[in-house]
Amino acid sequence: EAGVAQSPRYKIIEKRQSVAFWCNPISGHATLYWYQQILGQGPKLLIQFQNNGVVDDSQLPKDRFSAERLKGVDSTLKIQPAKLEDSAVYLCASSLDRGLSPLHFGNGTRLTVT
């Protein structure tokens, strides 16, 4: 079984620029999550999708972050404009159903904002 695919692995941008991350979950997984992991901290949930609908985006900074999962499969997370404090690893995870099965994580995208 192929795992959760994320790209790019690394990204360096200047503050106020825009950036996008891509995630392809495990085939058949209906639920997709984006987590933000700042250095020295545990992951924090940004947004949860069930198929192509948003289940929970309460911790997503909506003034600058957006995410979509248009066809209920892969997803993109965008930051516009980026701030220095957005430097983090962005992890995508998926599960079979709405939280009834464990998460499978991708290797993440490491973002550095200078």
Next chain:
Amino acid sequence: AQSVTQLGSHVSVSEGALVLLRCNYSSSVPPYLFWYVQYPNQGLQLLLKYTTGATLVKGINGFEAEFKKSETSFHLTKPSAHMSDAAEYFCAVSVYGGSQGNLIFGKGTKLSVKP
């Protein structure tokens, strides 16, 4: 509200020694509890989980954890450390009862194993 506290950001043990990583939780609903491991430049991998039933749960790579409701703890142990266990370990609690997806993670404990 749910929360997780991991005691000790860094633990160092000798190869062959007992590994004990501490986790205390707070939850307003019956908790689902998890331990994840993260190797450098990789995502998180599930080690073990407690949902319901037996309070002593066994996971991969010889790890186990015991859910103690009276102590609100879910400490991770392994009888004999191996060099390959060096990684960062995260304890997590579910936000919603019965869910394994929306999780609150602790800050992590980095385990070093000395030869």
